[in-house]
């Protein structure tokens with residue numbers, strides 16, 4: 001079994017959470033079976049326990065870039081604003097000079113836009129909640145639908161960011177954030193309709209995967225998308241034995257005979273359903 005990568009959206013080993021007991025072998029759906037098989041390949045973990053505002057910062061920094069690029073930006077931001085006496089991170093960021101913050105997070109790309117988003121989010125957390133601790137308590141303890149709605153109302157926070165905060169900070173079971181890897185793999189494998197948008201894929205996975213396995217399923221599927229089921233060169237093009245999940249996959253839009261790969265929504269077999 002492979003260890004959890006130190007650099008990923010969950011924060012790796014330093015990101016909190018507890019090792020989960022899985023009971024593979026009695027999966028009720030194919031999606032659960034896939035997650036169980038990922039549990040044989042990778043680390044198994046139930047997420048939660050991250051600081052909510054820091055988690056928000058991490059996901060904003062990771063938008064439209066790789067973890068490899070956003071991790072140094074996150075570390076630099078925490079070094080500069082994260083350890084000031086008597087001031088919490090939200091207060092420090094709300095007061096940060098924009099150009100200085102943009103400079104600090106330059107490695108994450110889109111740093112002008114991201115610095116504006118972060119300062120506005122920090123100011124909102126301070127104004128509405130009084131600081132990061134109260135925001136943290138809100139994310140952990142309030143009704144999940146209310147938390148999701150409040151997060152989505154914030155500028156710069158889309159469904160994936162909101163779901164990541166609910167999962168990694170709130171420790172909410174049953175949240176399966178859908179990023180580009182999850183969106184592609186679930187439709188290729190036939191776990192969701194070929195033409196499903198992000199929200200529809202999320203609904204299918206959250207319906208079919210037990211709540212306690214959703215967080216692990218999200219991070220493991222991303223890792224699987226990087227290692228095996230990549231966008232342009234899925235492992236099975238070399239033959240089914242090259243992919244550990246080939247026997248559970250419909251391969252929608254992937255044609256090992258010709259080497260062709262298309263988005264599942266554009267695959268002829270997607271017609272009619």
Ligand code: SF4
Pocket residue numbers: 188189228229230234235236237243244245246249250251252254
């Ligand atoms: S069989 Fe191919 S399309 Fe299916 S999960 Fe594996 S690499 Fe992806």
